[in-house]
Amino acid sequence: MNNFQFCSPTEFVFGKDTEMQAGTYIKKHGGTKVLLHYGGSSAERSGLLGRVRQSLTEAGIPFAELGGVQPNPHDTLVYQGIELCRSEKIDFILAVGGGSVIDSSKAIAMGVPYSGDFWDFYSGKAEIAAALPVGTILTIAAAGSEGSGDSVITKTADGLKRGTGSDLIRPRFSILNPALTCTLPAYQTACGATDIMAHVFERYFTTTAEVEITDRLCEAVLLTMVRETPRVIAQPDNYDARANIMWAGTVAHTNICGVGRAQDWNSHMIEHELSALYDCAHGAGLAVIMPAWMEYVCPHGVMRFAQMAVRVWGCQMNFAHPESTAREGIMRFRRFLKSIGMPVNFAELGAKESDIPYLVEKTGIGTGRTGGFVSLGADDIAAIYRIAANAQA
Numbered sequence: 001m002n003n004f005q006f007c008s009p010t011e012f013v014f015g016k017d018t019e020m021q022a023g024t025y026i027k028k029h030g031g032t033k034v035l036l037h038y039g040g041s042s043a044e045r046s047g048l049l050g051r052v053r054q055s056l057t058e059a060g061i062p063f064a065e066l067g068g069v070q071p072n073p074h075d076t077l078v079y080q081g082i083e084l085c086r087s088e089k090i091d092f093i094l095a096v097g098g099g100s101v102i103d104s105s106k107a108i109a110m111g112v113p114y115s116g117d118f119w120d121f122y123s124g125k126a127e128i129a130a131a132l133p134v135g136t137i138l139t140i141a142a143a144g145s146e147g148s149g150d151s152v153i154t155k156t157a158d159g160l161k162r163g164t165g166s167d168l169i170r171p172r173f174s175i176l177n178p179a180l181t182c183t184l185p186a187y188q189t190a191c192g193a194t195d196i197m198a199h200v201f202e203r204y205f206t207t208t209a210e211v212e213i214t215d216r217l218c219e220a221v222l223l224t225m226v227r228e229t230p231r232v233i234a235q236p237d238n239y240d241a242r243a244n245i246m247w248a249g250t251v252a253h254t255n256i257c258g259v260g261r262a263q264d265w266n267s268h269m270i271e272h273e274l275s276a277l278y279d280c281a282h283g284a285g286l287a288v289i290m291p292a293w294m295e296y297v298c299p300h301g302v303m304r305f306a307q308m309a310v311r312v313w314g315c316q317m318n319f320a321h322p323e324s325t326a327r328e329g330i331m332r333f334r335r336f337l338k339s340i341g342m343p344v345n346f347a348e349l350g351a352k353e354s355d356i357p358y359l360v361e362k363t364g365i366g367t368g369r370t371g372g373f374v375s376l377g378a379d380d381i382a383a384i385y386r387i388a389a390n391a392q393a
């Protein structure tokens with residue numbers, strides 16, 4: 001196991017009706033004037049925003065509102081949020097929604113105290129040195145942004161989707177009420193489940209030896225997702241299954257499953273170009289990319305893929321031909337994704353094989369290489385897109 005530093009300062013508040021404690025937790029974490037930031041219509045329609053406004057009012061906390069965050073959130077609304085926070089002298093941001101709303105909130109939070117363009121943090125020009133505190137009320141188990149130090153934003157003018165990270169933007173508190181996720185359509189539930197599993201796989205496929213504890217934590221999250229996702233798709237109101245998935249989503253991405261080991265993240269990088277170009281759900285893009293990446297890199301780590309096949313997908317180990325076990329595990333993963341309603345190839349995602357050269361160019365890889373498990377260049381990335389384009393379950 002490698003040396004590591006792990007900071008997870010977020011206070012998690014889990015369970016039924018916990019959104020009514022939003023005002024209390026904002027006060028506890030020093031907020032005196034709040035930006036209430038949210039997405040399209042789901043939180044208003046379900047009555048959640050009404051309850052949150054009530055909680056803030058009862059706690060005597062003044063607030064301004066900025067709704068309209070789109071999935072794959074854009075920089076344009078972030079600029080508006082930064083101006084609003086400055087003019088209203090806001091000192092705390094409350095995100096009510098999923099990864100998109102939380103990431104937009106984090107971007108506003110880092111932009112307010114910064115004198116330059118907040119995009120500098122995403123383009124690599126500047127490092128985050130300060131940020132307003134952020135709290136979240138999560139409405140979809142997926143991105144893990146409620147416990148992560150990451151934020152992903154799309155620059156509308158250039159069609160670039162980029163991420164940045166710092167412990168400074170980890171939420172101060174996150175309210176996790178699984179009942180809030182019961183209104184999710186099956187497709188969004190499955191997209192979220194895929195993203196959760198991908199966050200584990202990006203950590204699971206490692207070149208670091210002797211990492212039994214994090215291997216087993218990763219496998220626990222994956223097995224939970226394999227069991228619970230079909231249950232919530234069949235029974236959307238199943239609170240206990242929703243609860244297991246919600247906590248799995250957080251555990252998958254605080255990095256507690258990834259400490260002390262090299263990680264990869266190439267599938268995410270390759271996927272982000274799909275959701276930037278086609279505005280598809282991040283999880284749906286991952287459903288197409290992640291198994292394709294696995295097929296492509298499998299020869300470089302046969303025993304690790306065979307371990308996944310046996311421990312997660314219940315395959316019988318073929319000791320004479322471990323690669324056949326490894327490949328069976330990948331196939332079972334893709335079939336699982338199909339069974340929960342995820343796309344398996346470009347056509348099902350709404351992507352075009354003829355766009356592959358453009359997608360590769362957009363990754364910005366140039367003549368460089370990227371990745372922790374297997375290092376990839378532009379030709380490798382193009383090959384993975386081609387596998388994804390033509391995959392069948």
Ligand code: NZQ
Pocket residue numbers: 039040041042043069070071072073097098099100101103139140141142143144145148149150151152180181182183184185188191192195253268282283
């Ligand atoms: O906008 P509304 O009307 O709320 O609808 C949303 C949205 O259309 C809907 N939704 C959310 N909660 C709901 C609901 N509908 C009914 N009932 C509810 N309870 O779901 C749709 C998707 O929401 P979104 O926030 O986009 O989903 P997700 O949490 O998957 O976030 C995706 C974004 O997170 C980024 C992705 O790239 C993508 O931009 N990621 C962020 C990460 C991070 N910050 O750590 C890591 C991830 O790997 C990921 O890259």
Ligand code: ZN
Pocket residue numbers: 143195198199268282
């Ligand atoms: Zn993700």
